[in-house]
Amino acid sequence: MYYIFFSTNDVYIAEDILGNKGLSYEIVPTPVKDSVYCGVSIYSDEEPRVLKKLLASLSYELVEE
Protein backbone atom coordinates (compact mmCIF):
# COMPACT_ATOMS: atom_id res chain seq x y z
CA MET A 1 0.00 0.00 0.00
CA TYR A 2 1.28 3.45 -0.95
CA TYR A 3 0.80 6.34 1.45
CA ILE A 4 1.00 9.38 -0.76
CA PHE A 5 1.49 12.71 0.98
CA PHE A 6 0.89 16.25 -0.19
CA SER A 7 3.92 17.58 1.67
CA THR A 8 7.45 16.17 1.58
CA ASN A 9 7.81 17.18 5.21
CA ASP A 10 4.90 14.88 6.09
CA VAL A 11 6.64 11.91 4.49
CA TYR A 12 9.43 12.25 7.02
CA ILE A 13 7.09 12.88 9.92
CA ALA A 14 5.46 9.59 8.91
CA GLU A 15 8.86 7.94 8.73
CA ASP A 16 9.58 9.18 12.25
CA ILE A 17 6.30 7.74 13.52
CA LEU A 18 6.59 4.37 11.80
CA GLY A 19 10.28 4.00 12.66
CA ASN A 20 9.61 4.69 16.32
CA LYS A 21 6.93 1.98 16.32
CA GLY A 22 9.26 -0.50 14.64
CA LEU A 23 6.96 -0.92 11.65
CA SER A 24 8.36 -1.80 8.25
CA TYR A 25 8.16 0.76 5.46
CA GLU A 26 10.13 2.14 2.57
CA ILE A 27 10.36 5.60 1.07
CA VAL A 28 9.75 5.13 -2.64
CA PRO A 29 9.02 7.24 -5.73
CA THR A 30 5.38 8.28 -5.84
CA PRO A 31 3.44 6.25 -8.42
CA VAL A 32 3.29 8.18 -11.68
CA LYS A 33 -0.51 8.30 -11.76
CA ASP A 34 -0.39 10.34 -8.58
CA SER A 35 2.44 12.64 -9.51
CA VAL A 36 0.45 15.68 -8.38
CA TYR A 37 1.54 14.78 -4.88
CA CYS A 38 5.11 15.02 -3.64
CA GLY A 39 7.88 13.05 -5.34
CA VAL A 40 8.29 10.37 -2.70
CA SER A 41 5.79 8.30 -0.78
CA ILE A 42 5.75 5.67 1.89
CA TYR A 43 5.19 2.10 0.91
CA SER A 44 4.27 -0.35 3.63
CA ASP A 45 2.86 -3.86 3.84
CA GLU A 46 1.79 -3.32 7.43
CA GLU A 47 -1.89 -3.46 8.35
CA PRO A 48 -3.47 -0.23 6.92
CA ARG A 49 -5.76 0.18 9.93
CA VAL A 50 -2.72 0.45 12.18
CA LEU A 51 -1.01 3.00 9.95
CA LYS A 52 -4.19 5.04 9.48
CA LYS A 53 -4.43 5.45 13.21
CA LEU A 54 -0.77 6.39 13.58
CA LEU A 55 -0.83 8.85 10.67
CA ALA A 56 -4.19 10.41 11.52
CA SER A 57 -2.76 13.91 11.94
CA LEU A 58 -1.26 13.92 8.42
CA SER A 59 -2.85 14.49 5.02
CA TYR A 60 -2.31 11.68 2.53
CA GLU A 61 -3.98 9.42 0.01
CA LEU A 62 -3.94 5.64 0.16
CA VAL A 63 -3.21 3.90 -3.12
CA GLU A 64 -3.17 0.17 -3.54
CA GLU A 65 -0.50 -1.54 -5.64
Place this chain on the structure above:
Amino acid sequence: MNKQDLIYLDNAATSRIKPDQVYGAWDFYTRQIGTSPGRGSHFLAIEASRCLYKARKAISQYFVSPSTENIVFTKNATEAFNLFLNGYLNIGDHVLVSPFEHNAIFRPLNKLKDQGVIDYSILPVEVFQPGKEELFCEFIRENTKLFVMPLASNITGEIVFSSTISRYLNKKGIKILLDAAQGAGRIRLDMEEDKLDYIVFTGHKDLYGLPGTGGLCSRNYLNIEPLIQGGTGIHAETYINPDINPERYEAGTLNMPGIWSLKSGIKYIEENVERIKDKEEKLFVILKKGLEENSNIRIHKYNISEKSLPIISFTAKDYSCQEMAYKLNKEKICVRAGMHCNILGHTSLGTKENGTIRVSLDYFNKEKEINKFLDVINKITKR
Protein backbone atom coordinates in the same frame (compact mmCIF):
# COMPACT_ATOMS: atom_id res chain seq x y z
CA MET B 1 48.33 37.55 8.81
CA ASN B 2 49.16 35.19 11.63
CA LYS B 3 45.72 34.14 12.83
CA GLN B 4 47.14 33.24 16.23
CA ASP B 5 47.48 36.95 16.93
CA LEU B 6 44.01 37.87 15.80
CA ILE B 7 41.45 38.78 18.47
CA TYR B 8 37.91 38.53 17.18
CA LEU B 9 35.40 40.43 19.31
CA ASP B 10 32.64 40.89 16.75
CA ASN B 11 30.65 37.75 17.44
CA ALA B 12 27.35 39.63 17.51
CA ALA B 13 27.82 40.24 13.80
CA THR B 14 28.84 36.65 13.02
CA SER B 15 30.35 34.09 15.35
CA ARG B 16 33.62 33.40 13.60
CA ILE B 17 34.73 30.17 15.23
CA LYS B 18 32.27 27.29 15.11
CA PRO B 19 32.36 23.98 16.96
CA ASP B 20 34.23 21.30 15.00
CA GLN B 21 30.96 19.39 14.62
CA VAL B 22 29.58 22.26 12.53
CA TYR B 23 32.47 22.16 10.07
CA GLY B 24 32.13 18.37 10.07
CA ALA B 25 28.43 18.57 9.26
CA TRP B 26 29.08 20.93 6.37
CA ASP B 27 31.78 18.64 5.03
CA PHE B 28 29.55 15.58 5.43
CA TYR B 29 26.60 17.12 3.66
CA THR B 30 28.64 18.58 0.85
CA ARG B 31 30.66 15.44 0.17
CA GLN B 32 28.29 12.63 1.09
CA ILE B 33 24.86 13.99 0.18
CA GLY B 34 25.43 16.95 -2.12
CA THR B 35 21.88 17.02 -3.48
CA SER B 36 18.70 18.98 -2.76
CA PRO B 37 15.67 17.86 -0.77
CA GLY B 38 12.41 17.27 -2.61
CA ARG B 39 14.15 17.14 -5.95
CA GLY B 40 14.03 13.58 -7.24
CA SER B 41 13.19 10.26 -5.67
CA HIS B 42 16.62 8.61 -5.80
CA PHE B 43 18.28 7.65 -2.55
CA LEU B 44 20.39 10.81 -2.34
CA ALA B 45 17.35 13.04 -2.78
CA ILE B 46 15.54 11.00 -0.13
CA GLU B 47 18.49 11.38 2.23
CA ALA B 48 18.59 15.13 1.53
CA SER B 49 14.88 15.41 2.41
CA ARG B 50 15.49 13.37 5.53
CA CYS B 51 18.28 15.73 6.58
CA LEU B 52 16.01 18.72 5.99
CA TYR B 53 13.29 17.15 8.12
CA LYS B 54 15.74 16.36 10.91
CA ALA B 55 17.05 19.93 10.88
CA ARG B 56 13.50 21.28 10.92
CA LYS B 57 12.69 19.01 13.83
CA ALA B 58 15.76 20.22 15.73
CA ILE B 59 14.65 23.85 15.29
CA SER B 60 11.09 22.98 16.22
CA GLN B 61 12.18 21.25 19.42
CA TYR B 62 14.70 23.95 20.30
CA PHE B 63 12.06 26.69 20.24
CA VAL B 64 9.32 24.36 21.52
CA SER B 65 7.23 24.93 18.45
CA PRO B 66 4.43 22.37 18.13
CA SER B 67 4.97 21.33 14.52
CA THR B 68 7.73 21.04 11.92
CA GLU B 69 5.32 22.22 9.22
CA ASN B 70 5.50 25.72 10.69
CA ILE B 71 9.29 25.99 10.60
CA VAL B 72 10.35 27.81 7.44
CA PHE B 73 13.97 28.09 6.38
CA THR B 74 15.20 31.27 4.74
CA LYS B 75 18.63 32.53 3.84
CA ASN B 76 18.80 34.84 6.87
CA ALA B 77 16.69 36.64 9.46
CA THR B 78 16.15 39.62 7.15
CA GLU B 79 14.46 37.43 4.55
CA ALA B 80 12.34 35.80 7.26
CA PHE B 81 11.17 39.24 8.47
CA ASN B 82 10.35 40.29 4.92
CA LEU B 83 8.46 37.04 4.35
CA PHE B 84 6.47 37.42 7.54
CA LEU B 85 5.73 41.14 7.55
CA ASN B 86 4.78 41.33 3.87
CA GLY B 87 2.72 38.18 4.08
CA TYR B 88 1.01 38.75 7.40
CA LEU B 89 0.16 42.43 7.57
CA ASN B 90 -2.81 43.87 5.71
CA ILE B 91 -4.05 47.33 4.82
CA GLY B 92 -5.07 49.18 7.97
CA ASP B 93 -3.09 47.09 10.43
CA HIS B 94 -1.23 48.74 13.30
CA VAL B 95 2.01 47.42 14.77
CA LEU B 96 3.67 48.11 18.11
CA VAL B 97 7.43 48.39 17.62
CA SER B 98 10.05 48.24 20.34
CA PRO B 99 12.63 51.04 20.31
CA PHE B 100 15.44 48.51 19.92
CA GLU B 101 14.62 47.10 16.51
CA HIS B 102 17.30 46.21 13.99
CA ASN B 103 16.96 47.52 10.43
CA ALA B 104 16.19 43.95 9.35
CA ILE B 105 12.75 44.42 10.82
CA PHE B 106 12.40 48.20 10.98
CA ARG B 107 13.02 48.80 7.27
CA PRO B 108 10.42 46.32 5.98
CA LEU B 109 7.95 47.82 8.46
CA ASN B 110 8.82 51.32 7.37
CA LYS B 111 8.42 50.37 3.71
CA LEU B 112 4.93 49.05 4.44
CA LYS B 113 4.13 52.29 6.24
CA ASP B 114 5.47 54.41 3.35
CA GLN B 115 3.28 52.42 0.97
CA GLY B 116 0.24 53.27 3.09
CA VAL B 117 -0.36 49.66 4.06
CA ILE B 118 0.19 49.84 7.82
CA ASP B 119 0.87 52.23 10.62
CA TYR B 120 3.16 51.62 13.56
CA SER B 121 3.96 53.13 16.94
CA ILE B 122 7.46 53.10 18.37
CA LEU B 123 7.25 52.40 22.07
CA PRO B 124 9.35 54.28 24.63
CA VAL B 125 12.20 52.51 26.42
CA GLU B 126 10.43 52.84 29.81
CA VAL B 127 7.72 50.40 28.73
CA PHE B 128 10.33 47.63 28.83
CA GLN B 129 11.37 48.21 32.40
CA PRO B 130 10.17 45.47 34.74
CA GLY B 131 6.59 45.89 35.97
CA LYS B 132 5.65 48.59 33.46
CA GLU B 133 3.44 46.45 31.20
CA GLU B 134 0.41 48.65 31.92
CA LEU B 135 2.11 51.43 29.93
CA PHE B 136 1.46 49.44 26.76
CA CYS B 137 -2.25 50.32 27.01
CA GLU B 138 -1.52 53.88 25.96
CA PHE B 139 -0.30 52.66 22.57
CA ILE B 140 -2.70 49.84 21.79
CA ARG B 141 -5.32 50.66 19.16
CA GLU B 142 -8.38 48.75 17.98
CA ASN B 143 -6.46 47.69 14.88
CA THR B 144 -3.21 46.73 16.65
CA LYS B 145 -2.37 43.34 15.22
CA LEU B 146 1.26 42.74 16.05
CA PHE B 147 3.97 43.58 18.56
CA VAL B 148 7.61 43.17 17.60
CA MET B 149 10.52 42.97 20.00
CA PRO B 150 14.04 41.58 20.02
CA LEU B 151 15.25 38.87 22.35
CA ALA B 152 18.24 41.09 23.09
CA SER B 153 19.61 44.40 21.91
CA ASN B 154 22.26 43.92 19.27
CA ILE B 155 23.88 47.15 20.49
CA THR B 156 24.03 46.82 24.27
CA GLY B 157 23.40 43.09 24.67
CA GLU B 158 20.67 43.71 27.25
CA ILE B 159 17.92 41.09 27.28
CA VAL B 160 14.76 42.81 26.08
CA PHE B 161 12.43 39.84 25.93
CA SER B 162 10.18 39.27 28.88
CA SER B 163 7.51 36.59 28.95
CA THR B 164 5.53 38.91 31.22
CA ILE B 165 5.17 41.29 28.27
CA SER B 166 4.37 38.59 25.70
CA ARG B 167 1.75 37.01 27.96
CA TYR B 168 0.25 40.43 28.79
CA LEU B 169 -0.16 41.36 25.11
CA ASN B 170 -1.28 37.86 24.17
CA LYS B 171 -4.21 38.26 26.58
CA LYS B 172 -5.15 41.42 24.70
CA GLY B 173 -5.27 39.51 21.42
CA ILE B 174 -2.08 40.99 19.97
CA LYS B 175 0.29 38.61 18.20
CA ILE B 176 3.96 38.59 19.20
CA LEU B 177 6.89 38.50 16.78
CA LEU B 178 10.23 37.94 18.48
CA ASP B 179 13.50 38.76 16.76
CA ALA B 180 15.78 36.07 18.15
CA ALA B 181 18.71 36.83 15.84
CA GLN B 182 20.73 37.93 18.84
CA GLY B 183 20.66 35.50 21.74
CA ALA B 184 18.75 32.48 20.44
CA GLY B 185 21.75 30.33 21.25
CA ARG B 186 21.98 31.61 24.83
CA ILE B 187 18.44 32.24 26.06
CA ARG B 188 16.10 29.29 25.85
CA LEU B 189 12.66 30.12 24.57
CA ASP B 190 9.41 28.22 24.72
CA MET B 191 6.90 29.36 22.12
CA GLU B 192 4.04 27.69 23.94
CA GLU B 193 4.91 28.73 27.48
CA ASP B 194 6.04 32.25 26.56
CA LYS B 195 3.08 32.84 24.21
CA LEU B 196 5.36 33.68 21.32
CA ASP B 197 3.38 33.53 18.10
CA TYR B 198 6.32 33.97 15.74
CA ILE B 199 10.08 33.75 16.12
CA VAL B 200 12.64 34.80 13.54
CA PHE B 201 16.14 33.39 13.93
CA THR B 202 19.44 33.50 12.11
CA GLY B 203 21.94 30.68 11.98
CA HIS B 204 25.28 32.42 11.80
CA LYS B 205 25.47 34.12 15.20
CA ASP B 206 25.16 32.35 18.55
CA LEU B 207 23.41 29.26 17.13
CA TYR B 208 26.80 28.44 15.58
CA GLY B 209 25.50 27.89 12.07
CA LEU B 210 27.15 29.18 8.93
CA PRO B 211 26.11 32.32 7.05
CA GLY B 212 23.16 31.82 4.73
CA THR B 213 20.68 30.23 7.12
CA GLY B 214 17.76 31.65 9.05
CA GLY B 215 14.09 31.12 9.40
CA LEU B 216 10.63 31.77 10.70
CA CYS B 217 8.85 29.68 13.34
CA SER B 218 5.13 29.91 13.90
CA ARG B 219 3.31 28.63 16.96
CA ASN B 220 0.16 27.92 14.99
CA TYR B 221 -0.49 26.93 11.40
CA LEU B 222 1.24 29.52 9.26
CA ASN B 223 -1.07 30.93 6.62
CA ILE B 224 0.43 33.98 4.99
CA GLU B 225 1.37 34.99 1.46
CA PRO B 226 4.73 33.53 0.36
CA LEU B 227 7.47 36.05 -0.36
CA ILE B 228 8.65 34.32 -3.52
CA GLN B 229 7.15 31.98 -6.09
CA GLY B 230 8.99 29.10 -7.70
CA GLY B 231 9.86 25.44 -7.58
CA THR B 232 8.84 23.71 -4.36
CA GLY B 233 9.47 20.06 -5.31
CA ILE B 234 5.75 19.30 -4.94
CA HIS B 235 2.66 19.93 -7.07
CA ALA B 236 4.62 20.96 -10.13
CA GLU B 237 1.33 21.11 -12.06
CA THR B 238 0.12 24.27 -10.29
CA TYR B 239 0.98 27.70 -11.65
CA ILE B 240 1.64 29.18 -8.22
CA ASN B 241 3.12 27.75 -5.03
CA PRO B 242 0.77 25.12 -3.55
CA ASP B 243 -0.91 25.94 -0.23
CA ILE B 244 1.12 23.32 1.60
CA ASN B 245 3.40 24.02 4.54
CA PRO B 246 6.31 24.43 4.81
CA GLU B 247 7.15 23.98 1.12
CA ARG B 248 5.09 26.94 -0.12
CA TYR B 249 7.40 29.35 1.70
CA GLU B 250 10.64 27.73 0.54
CA ALA B 251 10.57 28.05 -3.24
CA GLY B 252 13.97 27.52 -4.82
CA THR B 253 16.95 25.47 -3.72
CA LEU B 254 17.65 25.59 -0.01
CA ASN B 255 21.10 26.02 1.52
CA MET B 256 21.18 22.44 2.75
CA PRO B 257 24.87 22.30 3.74
CA GLY B 258 24.17 25.35 5.90
CA ILE B 259 20.93 23.97 7.31
CA TRP B 260 22.53 20.64 8.18
CA SER B 261 25.44 22.46 9.84
CA LEU B 262 23.00 24.59 11.82
CA LYS B 263 21.47 21.43 13.26
CA SER B 264 24.92 20.49 14.54
CA GLY B 265 25.42 23.94 16.04
CA ILE B 266 22.17 23.63 17.98
CA LYS B 267 23.10 20.14 19.18
CA TYR B 268 26.44 21.50 20.39
CA ILE B 269 24.69 24.27 22.33
CA GLU B 270 22.24 21.84 23.92
CA GLU B 271 25.08 19.58 25.01
CA ASN B 272 27.29 22.39 26.35
CA VAL B 273 24.81 24.95 27.60
CA GLU B 274 26.21 25.31 31.12
CA ARG B 275 29.83 25.32 30.01
CA ILE B 276 29.11 28.02 27.43
CA LYS B 277 27.17 30.11 29.94
CA ASP B 278 29.85 29.89 32.64
CA LYS B 279 32.72 30.79 30.37
CA GLU B 280 30.96 33.65 28.61
CA GLU B 281 29.83 35.10 31.94
CA LYS B 282 33.36 34.92 33.30
CA LEU B 283 34.85 36.62 30.24
CA PHE B 284 32.13 39.26 30.25
CA VAL B 285 32.76 40.16 33.91
CA ILE B 286 36.44 40.75 33.11
CA LEU B 287 35.59 42.85 30.06
CA LYS B 288 32.94 44.92 31.80
CA LYS B 289 35.03 45.55 34.89
CA GLY B 290 38.03 46.54 32.79
CA LEU B 291 36.06 49.06 30.76
CA GLU B 292 34.25 50.45 33.83
CA GLU B 293 37.60 51.13 35.50
CA ASN B 294 38.72 53.30 32.60
CA SER B 295 37.51 56.85 33.24
CA ASN B 296 37.89 57.74 29.57
CA ILE B 297 35.39 55.11 28.55
CA ARG B 298 31.63 55.52 28.68
CA ILE B 299 29.46 52.41 28.54
CA HIS B 300 26.05 52.88 26.93
CA LYS B 301 22.98 51.01 28.15
CA TYR B 302 19.20 51.28 28.09
CA ASN B 303 19.03 50.16 31.74
CA ILE B 304 16.07 47.89 31.15
CA SER B 305 17.56 44.66 32.40
CA GLU B 306 20.37 43.31 34.54
CA LYS B 307 20.57 40.31 32.24
CA SER B 308 22.78 40.65 29.23
CA LEU B 309 24.44 38.73 26.44
CA PRO B 310 28.24 39.13 26.43
CA ILE B 311 27.95 42.29 24.37
CA ILE B 312 28.95 45.80 25.43
CA SER B 313 28.81 49.17 23.68
CA PHE B 314 31.01 52.10 24.60
CA THR B 315 32.48 55.36 23.43
CA ALA B 316 35.94 56.72 24.24
CA LYS B 317 36.82 60.28 25.18
CA ASP B 318 38.61 62.18 22.39
CA TYR B 319 38.11 59.40 19.86
CA SER B 320 35.41 58.82 17.33
CA CYS B 321 34.18 55.24 17.12
CA GLN B 322 35.74 54.83 13.71
CA GLU B 323 39.12 56.10 14.94
CA MET B 324 39.03 53.69 17.84
CA ALA B 325 38.05 50.76 15.62
CA TYR B 326 40.88 51.69 13.25
CA LYS B 327 43.41 51.74 16.08
CA LEU B 328 42.15 48.42 17.44
CA ASN B 329 42.32 46.93 13.97
CA LYS B 330 45.99 47.94 13.77
CA GLU B 331 46.45 45.72 16.81
CA LYS B 332 44.55 42.91 15.02
CA ILE B 333 41.53 43.33 17.28
CA CYS B 334 38.20 43.10 15.46
CA VAL B 335 35.30 45.08 16.93
CA ARG B 336 32.40 46.81 15.26
CA ALA B 337 32.01 50.59 15.31
CA GLY B 338 29.12 52.68 14.09
CA MET B 339 25.40 52.11 13.95
CA HIS B 340 25.26 48.30 13.91
CA CYS B 341 22.43 48.34 11.33
CA ASN B 342 20.17 49.73 14.01
CA ILE B 343 19.18 53.38 13.62
CA LEU B 344 16.18 52.97 15.89
CA GLY B 345 18.22 51.41 18.67
CA HIS B 346 20.91 54.08 18.51
CA THR B 347 18.29 56.82 18.47
CA SER B 348 16.75 55.37 21.62
CA LEU B 349 20.19 55.05 23.19
CA GLY B 350 21.11 58.66 22.40
CA THR B 351 24.05 57.59 20.23
CA LYS B 352 22.55 58.26 16.82
CA GLU B 353 25.09 60.97 15.89
CA ASN B 354 28.29 59.04 16.42
CA GLY B 355 27.38 55.45 17.12
CA THR B 356 29.29 53.25 19.55
CA ILE B 357 32.06 50.68 19.60
CA ARG B 358 30.59 47.24 20.17
CA VAL B 359 32.55 44.39 21.68
CA SER B 360 30.83 41.01 21.53
CA LEU B 361 32.25 37.86 23.05
CA ASP B 362 31.75 34.19 22.47
CA TYR B 363 32.53 30.91 24.18
CA PHE B 364 35.57 30.44 21.95
CA ASN B 365 37.21 33.68 23.11
CA LYS B 366 40.04 33.36 25.62
CA GLU B 367 40.70 35.28 28.82
CA LYS B 368 44.08 36.43 27.52
CA GLU B 369 42.31 37.97 24.51
CA ILE B 370 40.09 40.06 26.77
CA ASN B 371 43.08 41.17 28.83
CA LYS B 372 45.01 42.09 25.68
CA PHE B 373 42.01 44.07 24.42
CA LEU B 374 41.78 45.97 27.73
CA ASP B 375 45.52 46.67 27.68
CA VAL B 376 45.28 48.10 24.18
CA ILE B 377 42.23 50.22 25.07
CA ASN B 378 43.97 51.58 28.15
CA LYS B 379 47.06 52.37 26.08
CA ILE B 380 45.06 54.16 23.38
CA THR B 381 43.09 56.20 25.89
CA LYS B 382 46.30 56.86 27.89
CA ARG B 383 44.76 55.78 31.08
